[in-house]
Amino acid sequence: MGLDAFIDLLKKNLSTTDFNRMMAFTASMEPERRSAMMQFLAERETLAPAVGSTAPDFTLPRLDSGDQVRLSSFRGRKPVALIFGSYT
Amino acid sequence: MELDRHFSDRVEFFVIYIREAHPTDEWQVESNETEKILFAQPTTLAARSEIAQVCSLKLELPIPTLVDDMENSTDRKYYALPDRLYLIGRDGRVAYRGGPGPFGFVAAELETAIEQYLDAPSIDPPSKSA
Numbered sequence: 001m002g003l004d005a006f007i008d009l010l011k012k013n014l015s016t017t018d019f020n021r022m023m024a025f026t027a028s029m030e031p032e033r034r035s036a037m038m039q040f041l042a043e044r045e046t047l048a049p050a051v052g053s054t055a056p057d058f059t060l061p062r063l064d065s066g067d068q069v070r071l072s073s074f075r076g077r078k079p080v081a082l083i084f085g086s087y088t
Numbered sequence: 089m090e091l092d093r094h095f096s097d098r099v100e101f102f103v104i105y106i107r108e109a110h111p112t113d114e115w116q117v118e119s120n121e122t123e124k125i126l127f128a129q130p131t132t133l134a135a136r137s138e139i140a141q142v143c144s145l146k147l148e149l150p151i152p153t154l155v156d157d158m159e160n161s162t163d164r165k166y167y168a169l170p171d172r173l174y175l176i177g178r179d180g181r182v183a184y185r186g187g188p189g190p191f192g193f194v195a196a197e198l199e200t201a202i203e204q205y206l207d208a209p210s211i212d213p214p215s216k217s218a
Contacts, residue, residue, distance in 0.1 A: 009191065017118050025115045044188065048167035051185055055176040056165035060104065060154035063140050069102065069154055075180040079205060080100045081091070081198060082176065083151065084168035085189065087143035088110040088120055088127055 006042045091195060092151050095202055099175075103153040105140040106163040109170030109189075133158050173198045175205060 011019050026034050049055060059070040074080050092101040110117045111129040120126065130136040137155050144153050156162045163169055171189030174182060175198060184201030186192050 015118055021117065022115060044167040048172070048185060048188075049165070049174075049182045051182050053182050055174070055180055055182050056162075058162040058165065060156060060162060063105065063137060063144060063153040063155055069152075071176065072180060074100055074176075074178075076178055078098070078100045079178055079183065079202070080102065080176040081095075081202065082166070082174040083101065083103045083171075084106055084163065084166060084173070085103065085171035085193075086106055086108045087139055087146075088108040088117075088125055 006038075091199055091202070094199075095206075098206055099202055101151045103144075103149055103151050104156060104162055104168070105136065105143070105153050106156045106168055107136075107160050108139070131158070175201050177205065 057072045059068050061068055071080060108127055108129050110120055112126050113128045127139050130139060140153055140155055171193045173186035173193060175184035177183040183205050184198060186194060186197055
């Protein structure tokens with residue numbers, strides 16, 4: 001997805017207030033940082049692990065117990081659904 | 089989440105709590121103001137975990153939550169920000185990758201992907217528990 005198409009997608013899906021906020025937020029950045037961020041956003045679909053590629057391994061703590069969970073420990077046993085996100 | 093109840097015996101589910109997408113000190117959004125979801129970007133793992141805890145309790149998440157580190161290592165590997173869904177097969181390969189959130193975050197797509205994966209003839213290594 002190119003940058004223009006990405007901006008169009010945001011404009012179409014965000015409220016006018018939020019779209020204007022995003023543009024104001026990015027406009028306040030240093031030009032180099034803004035350019036890098038917008039390019040990152042536009043290109044990330046080509047960089048995110050694609051279907052069929054090896055899933056990057058990770059080890060992270062469980063919030064409830066602190067126990068470490070390693071993705072590759074499920075290999076050969078069970079598929080794993082990953083739901084990335086934050087509260088905000 | 090309905091999905092985890094439906095597939096929990098056959099699929100492992102994890103929420104991976106990553107950096108805040110719309111903290112008050114970065115790109116604030118209208119909906120968070122309306123819903124009073126107002127947090128600055130945490131600068132320590134303890135602070136991130138605290139927000140994750142609030143999120144988990146408020147949303148009554150039934151799925152184990154893993155907290156990304158402050159280098160955002162896992163987010164960076166998966167290009168996950170602001171949110172994204174993946175299904176990783178038993179062979180350790182990506183079986184489904186959702187689009188970037190919020191528009192690409194479609195739980196029904198993940199559900200379909202899981203069903204298709206589970207229905208497909210297995211080309212993965214056999215389950216050790218089988």
